[in-house]
Amino acid sequence: MVLQIDNVTKKFGKFTAVDQLSLKIPEGEIFGFLGANGAGKTTTFRMILGLIDQTEGKIRWNDEVIDYSKTDYIGYLPEERGLYPKMKVKEQMVYLGRLRGMDKKKVIKELNYWLERFKIEGYLEKKVEELSKGNQQKIQFISSVINQPKLLILDEPFSGLDPVNVELLKDAVIELKNKGTTIVFSSHQMSTVEELCEHLCIMQNGRPIVHGALTDIKRGFGKKNLLIHADFNLDFLSEIPGVLKAKEVTEGVRLQIEDESVSQTILTAIQDKGFVRKFDLLEPSLNDIFIEKVGESYV
Structure with missing residues (x-):
């Protein structure tokens, strides 16, 4: 499935947040979005997900508009974390999994896999507010992949993590990519983007100023x-x-x-x-x- 963005513009009143953006992201690839705060990355993600409508242009996934019927196949980790602090990890994941059409048994199976993967097996019955910031972020990541998404959007997934946990999350992202998930993510950590991405887009003031294969971008820099x-x-x-x-x-x-x-x-x-x-x-x-x-x- 290809994610295609054609001449997309988003205006909020007189302010243009995204201006004539065109990208094509192939299936099973990790694609990086870079840019300063306010460059238009998060607005682009929200348009891809259908959370806000574009002013102009088209966004298609496998030649179809992304709507509520496709949310079972999509994962999203927002920059602003949104877990319920008073809920236990298990009940929170079951709730989110059921919203995506999963039965409880499958949710628990996936949850146990990821808890073990992230070395936090003992947190199943803990409330989110009892966890460290780094472990909360791991749980937030799990919530975005619990449904085995075909398209995964990660907005600053590595922010605030120590080097050990960054490596754990990077390995998880690569694992998902190897299983066929298309991943689009933003990050201010250039070395991480350089390590993970074959293609990327650098945005400034809502416009793409650099776009293409990383090897070609480096070669063209001279x-x-x-x-x-x-x-x-x-x-x-x-x-x-x-x-x-x-x-x-x-x-x-x-x-x-x-x-x-x-x-x-x-x-x-x-x-x-x-x-x-x-x-x-x-x-x-x-x-x-x-x-x-x-x-x-x-x-």
Whole structure:
């Protein structure tokens, strides 16, 4: 099933939250949405889910409009968490599962699987308010996948989690993808998007400013990074033509250069000055691309 967004615009009065957005997201793929707060990501998710109507354009899933009849096949983790704090985990999941057409036995089977998967088996009869923030987030995630959705939308799923729990959730997302679930998610964690996504869209002021395969986006960016660690002062490298930025890091100095050919000029300039411990030519990171396209003030 393909999720297709064609020339979608959403206006709230005179304010345009999403402006002429067109995307095609294939079945079984993890697709990343990036952008500063207010870029239009959450509004796009809510339009996909049919929670709000678009002003213009069409959204289709398998060539059909997403409506209430299809909610049994969709999972959604909103950025604003919405669990019932006074309810126990088990009764909450049974309630949510029944709303999606599941019988109690199947809900309990899925719930037990995910509780074990997230190493929180003992929380079945606990109230949500008794759990830590991280474990509440795990339960919220479980609520979005309890029905084995074919389309899963995750709005900032990793925010507020420690590194161990981020890895647990990432592994779960990859597992779902490998089982055929189409996953669309937003995140401010560039390294996570870079690790999980083949395709992505960077939005600014409601418009897509970068869109496509991650490999193509990096290739099209052109600029490279060069990491050098030496036992002599490297400050003079910032004056070499083609060096755009120089930043001291724990490993030495990190240079942004116009293209790969500049690295040869730099290598010639340093080869007789002392011992060079590291000289690595690196692809641009997604963080580099995001900062340049969206602006340093947002990061």
